[in-house]
Amino acid sequence: MPSTQTLAPLACDSPVKIVATRDAYGSALLELGAKRDDIVVLDADLSGSTKTKAFSQAYPARFFNQGVAEANMMGTAAGMASMGYTVFASSFAMFAAGKPWEQIRQSICVPELNVKICATHAGLTVGEDGKSHQMLEDITLMRVIPQMRVIVPADAVEAAAAVRAVAETDGPFYVRLSRASTPVIFAEDYKFELGKGAILREGTDLCIAACGVCVAPALQAAEELAKSGVEARVINLATIDPIDRDLILDSAERCGAILTVEEHQIRGGLGDAVAQVVVHGKPVPMQMLGMDNAFGQSGTADELLAHYGLDAPAIVARSQELMQRKA
Amino acid sequence: MVLADQAILEIRQTANQVRKDVLRMVNAATCGHPGGPLGMADFMTTLFLQHFNLTPETLHNEDRDRLVLGNGHTCAGYYALLAAKGILPREELMTFRKFGARLQGHPHRNADMGIDFSTGSLGNSLSVAVGMAMGARLSGYENRIFSISSDGESQEGQIWEAAMSAAHYQLGNLTAVVDFNNVQIDGHMRDVMNVRDLKLKYEAFGWHAMDVDGHDVLAVHDALEAANAVYEKPSAIICHTLIGKGVSFMEDQPGWHGVAPNDEQLALALAELEAAPE
Ligand SMILES: Cc1ncc(C[n+]2csc(CCOP(=O)(O)OP(=O)(O)O)c2C)c(N)n1
Numbered sequence: 001m002p003s004t005q006t007l008a009p010l011a012c013d014s015p016v017k018i019v020a021t022r023d024a025y026g027s028a029l030l031e032l033g034a035k036r037d038d039i040v041v042l043d044a045d046l047s048g049s050t051k052t053k054a055f056s057q058a059y060p061a062r063f064f065n066q067g068v069a070e071a072n073m074m075g076t077a078a079g080m081a082s083m084g085y086t087v088f089a090s091s092f093a094m095f096a097a098g099k100p101w102e103q104i105r106q107s108i109c110v111p112e113l114n115v116k117i118c119a120t121h122a123g124l125t126v127g128e129d130g131k132s133h134q135m136l137e138d139i140t141l142m143r144v145i146p147q148m149r150v151i152v153p154a155d156a157v158e159a160a161a162a163v164r165a166v167a168e169t170d171g172p173f174y175v176r177l178s179r180a181s182t183p184v185i186f187a188e189d190y191k192f193e194l195g196k197g198a199i200l201r202e203g204t205d206l207c208i209a210a211c212g213v214c215v216a217p218a219l220q221a222a223e224e225l226a227k228s229g230v231e232a233r234v235i236n237l238a239t240i241d242p243i244d245r246d247l248i249l250d251s252a253e254r255c256g257a258i259l260t261v262e263e264h265q266i267r268g269g270l271g272d273a274v275a276q277v278v279v280h281g282k283p284v285p286m287q288m289l290g291m292d293n294a295f296g297q298s299g300t301a302d303e304l305l306a307h308y309g310l311d312a313p314a315i316v317a318r319s320q321e322l323m324q325r326k327a
Numbered sequence: 328m329v330l331a332d333q334a335i336l337e338i339r340q341t342a343n344q345v346r347k348d349v350l351r352m353v354n355a356a357t358c359g360h361p362g363g364p365l366g367m368a369d370f371m372t373t374l375f376l377q378h379f380n381l382t383p384e385t386l387h388n389e390d391r392d393r394l395v396l397g398n399g400h401t402c403a404g405y406y407a408l409l410a411a412k413g414i415l416p417r418e419e420l421m422t423f424r425k426f427g428a429r430l431q432g433h434p435h436r437n438a439d440m441g442i443d444f445s446t447g448s449l450g451n452s453l454s455v456a457v458g459m460a461m462g463a464r465l466s467g468y469e470n471r472i473f474s475i476s477s478d479g480e481s482q483e484g485q486i487w488e489a490a491m492s493a494a495h496y497q498l499g500n501l502t503a504v505v506d507f508n509n510v511q512i513d514g515h516m517r518d519v520m521n522v523r524d525l526k527l528k529y530e531a532f533g534w535h536a537m538d539v540d541g542h543d544v545l546a547v548h549d550a551l552e553a554a555n556a557v558y559e560k561p562s563a564i565i566c567h568t569l570i571g572k573g574v575s576f577m578e579d580q581p582g583w584h585g586v587a588p589n590d591e592q593l594a595l596a597l598a599e600l601e602a603a604p605e
């Protein structure tokens with residue numbers, strides 16, 4: 001089994017830079033638009049929020065606002081892709097993955113079309129809009145569809161790299177982005193590889209596997225745990241489908257316990273994807289942190305992450321519980 | 328029934344109060360949607376004070392009227408009207424969008440608050456109102472079902488599936504009110520996605536449809552009465568409004584769809600509303 005061992009290069013800015021992954025998406029899309037005229041963008045009346053607006057202003061002939069009509073947007077994206085275009089389609093995650101799920105399955109994934117769904121405002125960190133807008137089921141909904149690949153970038157550097165990678169790779173993708181500004185974790189020379197996880201911190205007592213906005217608190221929690229002598233390996237699993245089996249099995253082998261953390265329902269999300277690898281390959285005690293079969297509510301992003309147990313103190317507490325279950 | 332001068336005055340005063348409440352609530356929350364509720368204040372107040380029979384006394388009656396607020400982002404105005412009708416305590420308005428509050432960023436179904444349905448995702452509302460109207464008729468109730476929606480929500484295909492169904496089942500107890508302000512998030516409808524003539528569309532689907540000035544309290548009242556007098560068809564009232572109505576710097580500005588006024592803007596806006604003739 002390959003034990004990569006190499007640590008991903010992390011940003012060491014002080015103070016830490018804070019950028020939303022949706023902003024990185026908007027900038028990356030603008031750059032791609034300049035290089036490739038096969039790229040077209042669809043949005044459903046949220047271009048200011050999803051950040052496709054910059055592209056729409058720079059390349060108005062290749063931007064098509066769909067109005068508040070997401071099902072129609074996905075069908076239209078499929079049709080344009082079948083004519084040879086690389087289509088980016090954006091809305092909030094709730095309306096990009098939830099409302100048009102069947103159109104995504106039938107019109108995009110079954111015919112294996114080149115559509116990149118870049119969904120912003122995923123998860124609890126949407127905040128005050130509340131449960132109708134807090135998409136906590138999209139990873140499940142998307143990863144279950146054959147042909148669909150799912151990426152949840154941890155920060156702005158990884159988001160930009162992921163957007164470039166999906167533009168270069170044929171077929172359907174779902175990229176999950178956030179509204180909230182979050183710490184920049186990776187250094188500029190970080191190399192994102194589709195389907196590969198990254199080791200952010202080494203340790204052998206347990207492995208904390210996270211994605212998206214939960215990666216930064218996972219790193220913080222690991223530093224906190226180190227103070228009491230617990231050394232955690234922290235891995236970032238941005239590509240949830242196809243998942244990095246090798247890194248997960250290596251982590252199970254090396255650490256003997258895995259804690260997963262995600263801003264998503266536990267059922268069907270990252271934890272579930274990791275568990276499927278672990279149970280078949282190297283069963284070890286696991287604990288899954290996420291939304292435990294509940295809807296969210298209004299509040300600030302930080303209040304909600306704390307309330308639902310997805311902040312650093314909660315990760316520390318759950319890690320300690322998991323350590324006790326380790327043989 | 329013709330509205331007495333006193334009733335008209337009460338509607339205008341309440342609508343003005345609703346506008347002020349909305350601005351204070353959104354300012355206190357530092358986020359939310361002021362534009363829509365300001366534009367809807369006149370027709371929503373007419374509906375709440377003269378037609379929708381929800382009161383503290385009828386709150387738990389199975390056969391009272393029902394309301395689905397499809398454009399759930401405009402709920403600050405809805406909450407302010409529930410307070411005006413004595414169903415919510417006024418103090419609670421300032422908890423809007425805060426952690427732990429009942430006044431969620433988008434409405435959540437709650438029998439004690441008179442909130443008949445959870446909304447926030449556009450496109451779902453009219454189907455729900457159709458189901459309520461079918462259930463009410465099956466139960467033999469003589470109540471009315473009100474669906475409130477917007478021009479933006481009318482872009483969702485499901486709205487038109489519901490429109491087809493409502494006419495097919497001859498739901499005379501259903502009234503759909505649409506806030507037609509020609510504005511959605513990304514700009515004016517003509518630039519983003521033109522829904523064109525909604526009255527013609529509803530008529531083509533088999534509805535009784537009316538165009539009214541959504542700021543003309545008498546015209547809105549008459550339309551709501553006319554809707555109630557038609558038994559064999561559902562009725563649609565297309566209310567033509569100005570987003571941000573009553574605050575000069577917000578009127579017809581798509582930018583005020585979902586941005587909170589800061590303290591200075593709030594003071595300017597409240598001063599304009601205080602000075603408004605009744
Ligand atoms: C299904 C769905 N897609 C997108 C959104 C995001 N959204 C909220 S309001 C809105 C614009 C709707 O236009 P309208 O209701 O006419 O807005 P207003 O006139 O109140 O500004 C959009 C796109 C949503 N809530 N639901």
Ligand SMILES: [Mg+2]
Nearest residue numbers: 478479508510
């Ligand atoms: Mg509108």
